[in-house]
Amino acid sequence: MIIIDKEKCLWCGTCVGVCPVLAMTLKETYVDVDQERCTSCGICVKACPVGAITMTEGSE
Amino acid sequence: MKRLKYDVVVVGGGPAGTTVARYAAKNGAKVLLLEKRQEVGSPVRCGEGISKKILQKIELEPDGGWIANEVAGAKIISPKGSVLELSEDLAGNETGYIIRRDIFDKHLAKLAATEGADIMVKTTATGLIKEGGKIRGVFARQLGQEYRIEADVTVAADGFEARLSREAGLKTFLKLRDVDICIQYEMVGVKTDPLFTEFYIGQSYAPGGYVWIFPKSENVANVGIGVNLMFSKEGATPKRYLDKFIASRDDLKRAKIVEINGGAVSVSMPPEVVTKEGFAAVGDSARMIDALTGGGVMNGAVAGKELGEALGKMAQEKLTPNEALKEYEKNWRRRLEVTLARNYLAKERLLELTDEEMNDIIEAVGSIKLEGLSTAAILKAVKEARPSLAEKFADFL
Ligand SMILES: Cc1cc2nc3c(=O)[nH]c(=O)nc-3n(C[C@H](O)[C@H](O)[C@H](O)COP(=O)(O)OP(=O)(O)OC[C@H]3O[C@@H](n4cnc5c(N)ncnc54)[C@H](O)[C@@H]3O)c2cc1C
Ligand code: SF4
Ligand code: SF4
Numbered sequence: 454m455i456i457i458d459k460e461k462c463l464w465c466g467t468c469v470g471v472c473p474v475l476a477m478t479l480k481e482t483y484v485d486v487d488q489e490r491c492t493s494c495g496i497c498v499k500a501c502p503v504g505a506i507t508m509t510e511g512s513e
Numbered sequence: 514m515k516r517l518k519y520d521v522v523v524v525g526g527g528p529a530g531t532t533v534a535r536y537a538a539k540n541g542a543k544v545l546l547l548e549k550r551q552e553v554g555s556p557v558r559c560g561e562g563i564s565k566k567i568l569q570k571i572e573l574e575p576d577g578g579w580i581a582n583e584v585a586g587a588k589i590i591s592p593k594g595s596v597l598e599l600s601e602d603l604a605g606n607e608t609g610y611i612i613r614r615d616i617f618d619k620h621l622a623k624l625a626a627t628e629g630a631d632i633m634v635k636t637t638a639t640g641l642i643k644e645g646g647k648i649r650g651v652f653a654r655q656l657g658q659e660y661r662i663e664a665d666v667t668v669a670a671d672g673f674e675a676r677l678s679r680e681a682g683l684k685t686f687l688k689l690r691d692v693d694i695c696i697q698y699e700m701v702g703v704k705t706d707p708l709f710t711e712f713y714i715g716q717s718y719a720p721g722g723y724v725w726i727f728p729k730s731e732n733v734a735n736v737g738i739g740v741n742l743m744f745s746k747e748g749a750t751p752k753r754y755l756d757k758f759i760a761s762r763d764d765l766k767r768a769k770i771v772e773i774n775g776g777a778v779s780v781s782m783p784p785e786v787v788t789k790e791g792f793a794a795v796g797d798s799a800r801m802i803d804a805l806t807g808g809g810v811m812n813g814a815v816a817g818k819e820l821g822e823a824l825g826k827m828a829q830e831k832l833t834p835n836e837a838l839k840e841y842e843k844n845w846r847r848r849l850e851v852t853l854a855r856n857y858l859a860k861e862r863l864l865e866l867t868d869e870e871m872n873d874i875i876e877a878v879g880s881i882k883l884e885g886l887s888t889a890a891i892l893k894a895v896k897e898a899r900p901s902l903a904e905k906f907a908d909f910l
Contacts (some may be wrong), residue, residue, distance in 0.1 A: 465558055465775030467694055470673040471742065473686060479674055481550060481635075496689070500742055502696040502775040504749030 454509050455486045455497065461505035468497035468506060514659045519545045519631075520828045522651055522664040524638040524677055526553040528810045529796025530670030531621035532571055532817030533824070538628035540825020545662060546622070546630055547653055549637040554618030558776035560697060560735050562710055562727045563810050565601065565609035571814045579617035580610050581729040585708045591875035592715030592868040598879075607808040608710045611727050611735070614810075621814075636660075641667065641680055641792075648681060648792040665834045666824055669794040670817070673777050678794035684784040685800050690743045690864065691781035693722045693807055696751040697737025699729070699772035704764035707731050713758070714875075715868045720744035722807075724758050726765075736765060739778065739807055741864060751775075780804035782857050783850070788838040795820050801849060805856035805863075812853075816845040862905055873899045 455476075457468075468484060469477040476490035477497065498506045521537050523530045526548030534546040561581070568575060587604035589597040601609050626632055636655035641648050642663065650663040669677035678685045705711060705726050713724040721741025728734045738755040745751075759765045779800045787799040795801070796813030803812060820841045827837035866874075877898035881890050896903035 463696075463773060463775035464556070465777070466672065466674045467775060467777035470675055470777055470779075471687060471692055475676060475679055478676065480637075496742075498748055499745045499750070500692065500694050500777065501748045502694050502751040502777075504747070504752070506748060 454488055455491055455493075456507050456509060457484050457486065458505045458507070459483055461503050463503060463505075465502065467500050467502060471496050471500045514661050517545065517660060517662045519543050519662065519664045521545070521666050521668060521824050522547065522662050523668040523670055524651060525670035525672055525796075525798065526550075526622055526632070526634070527618060527670060527672055527796060527813065528621060529798070529801075529813030529817040530668065531618065531625050532814045533668050533670060533795060533821040534625035534630040534632075535621065535628050536818050536821025537824040537828070538625060538630040538821075540822055540828065542824050542828035544625075544630040544824075545664070546625060546632045547636045547638055547651070547662075548622075548632070548634045551635045552615075552619075553622045553632075553634060554615040556774060557614045557772075558774050559614045559810070560607065560725050560727050560737050561612050561614050561729070562607035562725070562808070563610050563612055564604075564606045566606075567610070567811055567814065570811065571818050577616070577620045579612050579620050581613050582611040582707065584608060584611065584710055584728065587710045587712060588706075589712045589714060589875060591872045592717050593872045595872060595875045595879055597875045598709075604710070605806045605808065606803055606811040607806045611710070611729050613729075638671070638677060641677065647790040651677075665791065665827065666838065667792050668820065668824075669792070669798045670796050670813075672797045673779065675794075675798040675800075678787075678798040681789055681792050681794070683787060683789070683794055683799070685794065685798065687779055687781055687800070690721075690741060691779055691804075692742040692777055693739035693780050694742055694745060694751050694777045695722075695737060695739045695775065695807075696755055697735055697774050697776075698755070698759075698770040699733065700736050700765065700768040701733050701771055702768035703728070703732055703734045703736070705734060714863075715871050717868055718758060719754055721864050724755065736768075737774075741780070742777075743864075778802050778807040778809060780807065780857070780860050783853060786842065787845075788842055791834060793820055793838055793841055795845075801845075801853070803853065803856050804860040812849055815848055819844040819848065859906075865905075870899070870902055873902060
């Protein structure tokens with residue numbers, strides 16, 4: 454499961470643009486993650502310029 | 514659900530989308546521009562460097578408050594500190610003016626509106642209306658109201674996120690090595706030269722990318738970094754490298770940060786097609802960024818003008834929608850593709866270079882008299898200094 458730290462997030466859209474399965478959407482003040490679609494590839498975690506994204510084991 | 518009908522719906526109010534809207538409306542099309550943010554142009558996600566050629570490329574006057582500073586050229590600094598100075602006209606599409614992107618983008622939106630384009634802000638395109646293989650418009654939402662917006666041509670100018678171009682089925686998904694991830698601070702109290710943009714290259718500064726200092730005025734500059742995603746093994750890589758760079762510099766370390774932006778740029782080739790029936794992508798959404806410099810404002814605007822003009826001919830019934838899209842594909846490629854391909858190859862080679870090799874190249878090229886700087890002269894200088902390096906570049910120089 455992908456967790457985004459809203460306090461760190463810059464709403465820059467980097468994670469959205471690199472996600473290979475279009476699981477993310479940039480809203481004006483947050484990033485929406487479609488956890489069902491996410492394949493846990495981890496690319497967004499490495500791509501976030503400020504380290505706002507973490508991936509935890511399992512779903513919910 | 515409200516229904517709207519236009520000749521052209523443009524999604525995204527950046528330089529690409531606003532320019533499409535402006536030229537399509539100017540040439541007679543009924544245009545609607547959607548921007549999901551509440552203010553066109555803000556927050557800024559850009560180093561704000563651009564060549565002065567933008568004035569003539571999309572017919573702008575150098576007024577309206579969007580120019581912050583004018584620079585004489587660029588300095589490219591190698592890991593050991595060798596400097597290559599390039600005059601403004603040789604320095605590529607990111608040097609000339611340092612602009613205020615928030616004011617610039619809004620200025621372009623105003624030009625579009627003045628030509629008659631309708632604009633809806635705080636309006637998100639939530640998906641494409643697809644019928645058979647054809648795209649017929651977008652679904653959108655503004656302040657809780659749902660819209661179905663039909664159009665003869667839907668334009669994806671939705672930037673790096675590129676959700677729409679990917680949903681449409683264009684091959685705009687990116688490989689890791691084709692993405693640079695960025696962070697930038699606007700800093701006050703910097704003591705760098707306000708007349709030059711500076712680019713620091715090499716693995717030690719910015720793996721696979723560079724650190725930039727773009728002066729906005731006497732003591733204010735955008736200080737930012739792009740790192741190739743291939744070299745980012747964990748989150749916050751750009752921030753760590755940029756903070757290290759700033760801490761090591763007497764002319765920066767006491768400066769104050771008044772703004773932080775993040776973002777990413779594609780450093781890829783554009784896909785083989787950027788159009789489909791009833792659909793076109795433009796700008797970052799079509800991966801038109803220059804892979805060597807990471808600059809995308811100029812290319813997005815140049816391609817946007819081509820698309821807007823073609824769609825104008827469609828509205829005047831000189832071309833069918835399909836013919837207009839074909840004309841756009843042909844014209845934007847004629848304007849941009851050779852340089853995009855060459856600079857993509859250059860970026861691929863640079864990714865493989867060690868810091869020592871970068872030093873040798875900058876030293877060799879730096880020894881050439883500026884007036885004589887041509888690709889042949891560069892190759893010759895590199896050949897004399899390091900024959901094996903010249904071979905690496907021989908095929909495309
Ligand atoms: C840190 C950084 C520094 C850069 N520095 C430079 C530089 O110095 N010089 C340069 O030339 N280039 C630079 N670039 C690249 C440049 O910013 C882009 O190439 C340029 O903004 C592309 O313009 P565009 O119109 O294609 O997209 P954008 O400017 O990204 O505009 C896209 C717009 O679409 C909107 N949008 C997205 N999805 C939707 C939707 N579903 N519905 C409605 N609206 C939507 C977005 O909110 C946005 O306003 C930099 C990029 C970054 C990240
Ligand atoms: S990449 Fe990081 S900072 Fe940027 S929008 Fe995604 S979570 Fe936020
Ligand atoms: S982990 Fe991969 S699939 Fe999941 S949101 Fe991040 S980039 Fe997308």
